Amino acid sequence: MPTFSADELTDFSTAIFSAAGARDEDSQIVSKALVDANLVGHDSHGVMRVPFYVEWMEKGWVNTRATFRVVSEADSFAVIDGDWGFGQVMGRKATDLGIQKAREAGTAIITGQQCCHMGRFGDYTAMAARSGMAAVLFANTHGAGQLVAPWGGIERRLSANPISIGIPRKGDSPIVVDVSTCTIAEGKVRNMRTAGEPVPEDCIIDAEGNPTTDANDFYGPPVGALLPLGRHKGFALGLASDILAGALSGAGCSRADTKRVGNSFMLTLIDVQKVRGSDLFDDDVAGVIEYVKSSRLAPGVSEILIPGEPEERIRAEREADGVPIHPGVWDNLCRTATKYGVKPPAQPA
Numbered sequence: 001m002p003t004f005s006a007d008e009l010t011d012f013s014t015a016i017f018s019a020a021g022a023r024d025e026d027s028q029i030v031s032k033a034l035v036d037a038n039l040v041g042h043d044s045h046g047v048m049r050v051p052f053y054v055e056w057m058e059k060g061w062v063n064t065r066a067t068f069r070v071v072s073e074a075d076s077f078a079v080i081d082g083d084w085g086f087g088q089v090m091g092r093k094a095t096d097l098g099i100q101k102a103r104e105a106g107t108a109i110i111t112g113q114q115c116c117h118m119g120r121f122g123d124y125t126a127m128a129a130r131s132g133m134a135a136v137l138f139a140n141t142h143g144a145g146q147l148v149a150p151w152g153g154i155e156r157r158l159s160a161n162p163i164s165i166g167i168p169r170k171g172d173s174p175i176v177v178d179v180s181t182c183t184i185a186e187g188k189v190r191n192m193r194t195a196g197e198p199v200p201e202d203c204i205i206d207a208e209g210n211p212t213t214d215a216n217d218f219y220g221p222p223v224g225a226l227l228p229l230g231r232h233k234g235f236a237l238g239l240a241s242d243i244l245a246g247a248l249s250g251a252g253c254s255r256a257d258t259k260r261v262g263n264s265f266m267l268t269l270i271d272v273q274k275v276r277g278s279d280l281f282d283d284d285v286a287g288v289i290e291y292v293k294s295s296r297l298a299p300g301v302s303e304i305l306i307p308g309e310p311e312e313r314i315r316a317e318r319e320a321d322g323v324p325i326h327p328g329v330w331d332n333l334c335r336t337a338t339k340y341g342v343k344p345p346a347q348p349a
Contacts, residue, residue, distance in 0.1 A: 013035065015337075075105055077101070091263075093106070098267055099131045125174075135164075139243045148226045160226070161241035162180045162241070245266050
């Protein structure tokens, strides 16, 4: 499997987006976000997305001249409209706005709609946590993009409706929880289909509701569905995320009469220093982490890891050794690059 440095992948992706018509600044922001997902091991949200984003640009589904707009606001909340611009660009602007408001008011809620695919939602809660904020984010796909069957059903009715939480951690990387409310991210199923690998059991069903490990059964035709995480519990979380993200932002919730896929969200930020005091908060966080890690280990387990720690370890490895890119993903990237006259970096010998 070919490997590339983060800089090579960022420069390559940036050149593709710019050649396809995106603003240079937006191209850089989106590319850095995608490559960062690869760096931490979330390849489903990495550069594999570049050809899809370019296709959306070609179809007019991404507004390459979008303007970030605050629809309404007060001291501790804002409703934003992303004008169907790149989600990574609009998401970062929304998070920055929330951080500013939370610094003044102690807490802030930002809701947003009409953002194209925002990528890895842990990026935004991690941004907040690095600024001393505890953050919780709920997201949906603007009412479209349905992939997940409700508990007890076999047809797609909800999107992955992710939930992310960021918690600051003194002297260390933040705790970052970033989970879909379904058993597996669709991007991972797509990667498995590309690689010809089976999907883990109890993750997807075919069009008749039968469990399957064949990714082709999910994509159809006829299409199958992802299953909710944790059965009825994940279904409940996914439904709540859909409502909080869609109904409060104005984007709407999952429904049959819409086809345009984007992201809407609700982001809550809490300034730890203002609400509790950073020293006291940090002591509690350090204490519970130490206590959790003190548990006797299960057979075959060498260490208990806190959410966010696996990603940071993968980041260190890939920054040192390079980012592996599946040949099928690389071929798709190169085809898109060739279409726009962009020369790919040379593959390592």
